[in-house]
Amino acid sequence: MSGELWRQSLEKLAPAIRAGKVSPVALIEACLDRIEKVDGKLDSFIHVSKHALDAARVAEREIKAGKYRGPLHGIPVGVKDNYLTSDMPTTAGSSAPGLSFPLRDSAAASRLRAAGAVLIGKTRTHEFAWGNVTPPVCNPWDLTRVPSGSSGGSGAAVAAGLCVAALGSDTGGSIRMPAAACGTVGLKPTFGRVSRDGIVPHSWSLDHAGPLTRTVADTALMMQVLAGYDAADPACQAQPVPDYAKALDKPVKGLTIGVCRNHFFESLQEDVASAVEKAIADLSAAGAQVVELHIPLLEYGLGAIFAIELSSSTAYHDASLLAGRVPHYQPDVRMLVEMGRLVTGPDYLKAEQYRSALMEAFRKVFESVDVVIGPTTPITAWKRGEWTVQVAGKPESVLAASWRFTYPYNLTGLPAISVPCGFDRDGLPVGLQIAGKPFDETTVLRVAHAYERDHDWKDRWPQL
Numbered sequence: 001m002s003g004e005l006w007r008q009s010l011e012k013l014a015p016a017i018r019a020g021k022v023s024p025v026a027l028i029e030a031c032l033d034r035i036e037k038v039d040g041k042l043d044s045f046i047h048v049s050k051h052a053l054d055a056a057r058v059a060e061r062e063i064k065a066g067k068y069r070g071p072l073h074g075i076p077v078g079v080k081d082n083y084l085t086s087d088m089p090t091t092a093g094s095s096a097p098g099l100s101f102p103l104r105d106s107a108a109a110s111r112l113r114a115a116g117a118v119l120i121g122k123t124r125t126h127e128f129a130w131g132n133v134t135p136p137v138c139n140p141w142d143l144t145r146v147p148s149g150s151s152g153g154s155g156a157a158v159a160a161g162l163c164v165a166a167l168g169s170d171t172g173g174s175i176r177m178p179a180a181a182c183g184t185v186g187l188k189p190t191f192g193r194v195s196r197d198g199i200v201p202h203s204w205s206l207d208h209a210g211p212l213t214r215t216v217a218d219t220a221l222m223m224q225v226l227a228g229y230d231a232a233d234p235a236c237q238a239q240p241v242p243d244y245a246k247a248l249d250k251p252v253k254g255l256t257i258g259v260c261r262n263h264f265f266e267s268l269q270e271d272v273a274s275a276v277e278k279a280i281a282d283l284s285a286a287g288a289q290v291v292e293l294h295i296p297l298l299e300y301g302l303g304a305i306f307a308i309e310l311s312s313s314t315a316y317h318d319a320s321l322l323a324g325r326v327p328h329y330q331p332d333v334r335m336l337v338e339m340g341r342l343v344t345g346p347d348y349l350k351a352e353q354y355r356s357a358l359m360e361a362f363r364k365v366f367e368s369v370d371v372v373i374g375p376t377t378p379i380t381a382w383k384r385g386e387w388t389v390q391v392a393g394k395p396e397s398v399l400a401a402s403w404r405f406t407y408p409y410n411l412t413g414l415p416a417i418s419v420p421c422g423f424d425r426d427g428l429p430v431g432l433q434i435a436g437k438p439f440d441e442t443t444v445l446r447v448a449h450a451y452e453r454d455h456d457w458k459d460r461w462p463q464l
Contacts, residue, residue, distance in 0.1 A: 005030040006161040007461065010218035013164065014071035017063065024063070024074025027164075028056035028118055031076045035121070035162045038464045041143055043136045044157040046081050047088050048121040055118045062116070071221045073116030078157045078166035081122040082129050083209075084198040085109050088119070092200040093127040093134075093150075096320070096328035106198025107230050108167055108209055115225045120163050123153030127333045129169055129202040130313070132177060132402045135330075138384070139182060140462035141428055145381040148181035148402060150174040154212045155182035160464060165222055169199055170208045172305060173377075173406025176418040179212055180376035180431025183420045183457070185448070186212045187219050188406075190439045191413030192237035194223075195230035203312035205235075206305070206410045215458050216419060216449040220244035223441060239439045247442045248449040253287025255447065258369035263298035264405050267392045268378045275422035275430040276375045283373070283451060291369060297361050298408060300354060302400070305407045307343050307351035314340025359412045366437045371447050376418040376431030377402055405433060415441045419448045420457035429457075 005013075005027050016022040032052065039045055049055075059074035079085055082092045083106040090101040109119060126134045126149040134152025139145040140160040147156040151168030155178025158166050168175035170188040179186025187210045194209040201207060211222035224245070229238040259265075259280060265273070284290045317337045320326050326334055365372065379389055379401050388395045409416040414435050421432035432451065436444040452458055 006034045008164070009214045010071065010075055010164050010221055011215055013075060014221065017074050018068055020064070024056040024059040024118070025053065027074065028052050028076055028120065031120060031163055034160075038160060039162060041464060042138050042140060042156050042160055044123055044153045044160070044162060045078070045121045046091065046124045046153070049088055049119060051087055052076065052118050052120045059116050059118065069116035070225070072112065072225055075117050075165065076120040076163045077112055077117045078121055078123040078154055078163040079109060079119050080151050080154050080167050080169060081125045082169055082200040083109055083167055085119060085122065088122050090122070090200065092129070093125040094329065096325045098323060098325050101200065104198065107195035107232060108226055109198065111225050123151070123157050123166055125153060126150035127330045128200065128313070129171060129174060130333045130336055132399060134178070139381045140464055141183065142381065142426070144383055145428065146181065146384055148177040148381065151178045151212065155179055155184055155186070158182070158184045158212050158214060159462060161461070165211055165213045165218055168210060168212050169202070170210060170410065171202045171206045171309060172410050173403040175208070175210050175212060176376050176406050176416060176431065176433060177402055179418040180429065181381040183429030183460070184212050184214060185216055185219050185417065185419050186210070187223065187417045187441070188409060188415065189223065189227065189441055190415045192235050193239065193415070193439060193441065194226045195233040195236050197230055197232035201316045203309045205312065206309055208410065216445055216452050217245060217248055219417070220248060220445050237439070242442050244442060244445055247446050250446055251287060252283055252447055252450045255370045255443070256289045256291060256368065257283055257447070258291055258293050258365060258372040260293050260295055260298070260372055260374060262294045262296065263408070264374035267394070267396065268375060269380065269391060269424070271424035272375050272378060272380065272430050276432055279421040279432045279451060280373065282454065283447070286450060286454070293365060293369070295361050295365065297354070297358050301358065301408050301411060304351040304354040305411055307347045308355070310336060310340035311343040311348050313337060355411050358408070362412050362414060370436070370443050372435045373447070374433055375405055376433040377406070378404055380424045380426070380428035380430060409435050414438060415444050417444050417448050419452055421451070421455070422457065
C-alpha cells in the first residue's frame with residue numbers, strides 16, 4: 001500500500017489487513033505517532049488509550065491465526081467523550097466537581113470491540129454535547145477556525161488522519177456539522193437504528209449515535225457494525241440491518257431527488273450556495289431526477305427543537321442543579337441548562353405536536369422522492385471566538401446559523417448524511433446534506449457515494 005498508513009481509508013485498509021499486507025500494529029503506531037506530532041495543534045483527543053498497541057497486537061495475532069472478524073478488525077477508531085468506555089475515563093467534556101461516569105462499555109464501544117476495532121482514544125466534545133464550537137479543538141483546515149460541534153474532536157481527528165474513523169452523537173446536528181466544517185463524512189442514522197445505551201444523555205428523544213469517517217464506503221462499513229437492535233435502549237428498533245456496502249455502487253439513475261427551496265436554501269454564504277447548486281447539477285447529470293418542493297412547516301422548527309432540547313437536558317441535569325454543580329459548567333452550557341426550567345408543560349406539548357405535524361409533512365414528501373438534499377450548514381467554519389457571522393449580507397448568530405439545516409432531521413428522526421462537496425474561497429470545506437426515509441440509510445449512502453465517486457474532495461488533506 002503506497003503512502004502513509006494514517007492517510008488510508010477504512011475501505012482500503014480492511015482488505016490489506018486481511019491479506020496480511022498491512023499490520024494492525026504498524027497502523028496503530030502510525031496513528032499514535034500522528035497524534036503525538038499534530039494533536040498539540042488540534043487538541044482533538046482528551047485521552048489517548050494506553051492499551052491501543054496491545055489491542056493491535058491481539059488483532060494481528062488473531063488475523064494471522066485465521067480468526068478475522070471483519071473489516072473493522074485492527075482499525076483505530078476514536079470515541080467521543082460522552083460514550084462510556086471500560087478502559088478509558090469519560091468526562092462528557094466537563095470538569096465540574098462531583099461528576100463521575102461508570103467505567104463500562106457503551107453499546108457502540110462494545111460492538112466495535114467485538115468487531116476487532118482498536119479504540120485509540122476519547123475525542124473531545126463540547127460540554128455535555130451542547131454547543132457548536134468544541135473548545136479547545138481547532139479546525140485542521142485553519143487553526144484559527146472552529147471544528148464546529150459538539151463532536152468537533154471526532155471531526156478534527158478524522159480529518160487530520162489521527163484515526164481512521166470516530167464516533168459522534170447528534171442531537172441537533174452534532175455529527176453532521178463537524179463533518180461539514182472539517183471536510184469528513186458524517187451520518188446521523190434513523191432514530192432507533194443505533195443503540196445509545198451508555199452515551200451520556202443530552203435530549204432523550206433527539207439524541208442519535210453515528211460515525212464520522214473519511215469516505216461514504218467507510219461509513220457503510222462502520223454502520224454494518226453499529227446498527228442493530230439493543231433492548232438496553234428503549235428507542236432502539238428491531239429493524240432488519242441491510243448490507244450497506246452492497247448498494248453503494250448502484251447508479252443514481254432512476255432516483256428522484258427533492259430540493260426543498262424554503263428553509264434549506266434561505267440565507268446562505270455565496271460559496272456554500274454555489275457548491276451545493278453544482279452538486280445538485282452533477283447528480284442530475286448522473287441521471288437522477290431533481291424536483292423542487294416546499295415544506296412550509298419548517299418555518300417554526302427552531303422554537304420546537306429548543307423547547308424539547310432545553311427541557312430534556314434540564315431534566316437530565318436536575319440532580320446537578322440541586323447539588324449546585326451547574327454553576328461550574330461552562331457559561332454557555334450553564335445558561336442553556338438553566339433556561340430549560342423556563343419551558344412550560346404547554347410549551348413542551350405544543351413542540352411535540354408540531355413535531356408530529358412535521359413528521360407527517362416529510363412522510364408525504366417521501367411518497368414522491370427518494371432523498372432530500374441541500375447544504376449541511378449555511379456557513380463554513382467560523383473563527384474561534386466569533387459569535388456573529390455575515391450570512392447573505394446580514395449578521396447572524398453562529399449558534400442559530402450552524403444548525404439551521406440539520407435540526408429538522410433530529411425532530412423527524414430521519415437519516416441524514418453530510419458529505420464534502422467543495423471548498424470556499426478561504427479553503428474551508430462545504431458540506432452537502434442528503435436525507436432519506438426512515439431506516440433507509442442504504443439509499444442515503446448510495447446517493448452520497450455516487451456523488452463522492454465523481455469528485456476528488458475526499459482525497460484532499462489539510463496542511464498541518
